[in-house]
Amino acid sequence: MQENHSTEGAPESHFNESLCANCQLNVYEPGYAINLCSDCRKSLIKYPIPKWIKFFALGILAVMVISLVRTQQYISAAVHLGKAENAIDQKHFITAQRELSLVLNKFPKDFNANAYMMVASAYNFDFEAYQIAFDKVADIKTEDEALLSTVNAASEYIAQSFPKDTLMYKRIVAVAKDKEKLLAMVDSTDEIVLKTHIANFLFETKDYDLVDGIVNKVLAVDPNFYQALSLKTAVKRNTAKYDEALALCDRLLAFNAEDIYVLSQKARIELKRKHDKDAAVFASKALALDPENDCAIEATAMVDYFAGRKKASLASLSKIKAHEAQSGDSTISKRLSPIILGSEIYR
Known part of the structure; x- marks a missing residue:
C-alpha cells in the first residue's frame, strides 16, 4: 500500500522563460525590457486607456498649469512691489509708479500696491492715478503705521496744489x-x-x-x-x-x-x-x-x-x-x- 497519492495524469504547469511572457505560445521578440511576442506587444500597445484616467490626468495637468501661472504671477508681482518700495525709499517716484503699475495690472485691488501708488503719484503730481488708488483703499483699515504715515505725508504734499477758496x-x-x-x-x-x-x-x-x-x-x-x-x-x-x-x-x-x-x-x-x-x-x-x-x-x-x-x-x-x-x-x-x-x- 502506498502512503502518497499518485500524481499520474495531473497537468504540469511551469513558466517557460523562452516564450512570450503574456501568451506563453510564441517566441518573444528580443531587444525589449519585457519579453513579449510581436502579436502581444501590438495588442497591448493598442489597449485603450479608460476615459476616466484620461480626464483625471488632464485635470491634474490643468491644476499644475494654473498653479505654475499663478505662482509666476505672484512672484513677478512681489518682485515689482519690492522694486517700487526701494524706489520710494530713494525718492525715485517715476520709477516707483512704473513698477506699481505692473503690479496693479495683475492685482488691481492689492492694498499695499494701491497705498504705495498713492505715495508715488502724489509726489509726481499725477492727480488721476492718485485718485484711482485712493478710491480702492479709502475704506480699508490698516495696522501698518509706517505705511499709513507715508501715505498721509504724500497726501498732504499733493493737497497743496488745490485752493480751498x-x-x-x-x-x-x-x-x-x-x-x-x-x-x-x-x-x-x-x-x-x-x-x-x-x-x-x-x-x-x-x-x-x-x-x-x-x-x-x-x-x-x-x-x-x-x-x-x-x-x-x-x-x-x-x-x-x-x-x-x-x-x-x-x-x-x-x-x-x-x-x-x-x-x-x-x-x-x-x-x-x-x-x-x-x-x-x-x-x-x-x-x-x-x-x-x-x-x-x-x-x-x-x-x-x-x-x-x-x-x-x-x-x-x-x-x-x-x-x-x-x-x-x-x-x-x-x-x-x-x-x-x-x-x-x-x-
Missing part, C-alpha cells in the same frame, strides 16, 4: 492779465496757493522783483511750498542768478529725485548761462524718465535749437502742440515757440 481762484483767473487787479488781490487771501497763483500770473509782466516779493511771503509761511519754490527758480533764472536757481532746483529734487519739471528747469537754467553740455545732460535725464512729457520735450527742443539742430527742435515743438491739442493747455508751446522761431532772445 475756489471762488477766489476763479476771480484771480478772471483778471489774470490785469496787473493792478492782481496786486489788489494779494492781501485779500491767506491761502498761500492762491498767492502763488497771483505771482505766477504776474511773472508774465516780467516784474521779477514784485514776483519774488510775493513768493518770499509764501515761503515765510511754508519754506517747502512746491509751487512757490518752482516759480522762484524761474525768477532766479531770468535775473541771471543761476547758482541760486540751481540750488532751489536741488531743494525740489530732495522731495522727488525724478521730478521731470525740475530736471527740465535745470536744463533751461544751464542753457541760459550757455552751459550747453550740462543742459544736454539734464534734458536727457528728463526725457529718459518720460519721452512723452512736454517739459522734457521742451528742454530737449531748446538743447537741439542752441546746438544748431533746428529741424529736431521744430519736430519737438510739433509734438508738444499735438499733446496740447488734447489737453487744451498751450502754456509750453507759447513760451517755446518764440525762442526756437527766433522772435525772442533767450540768452
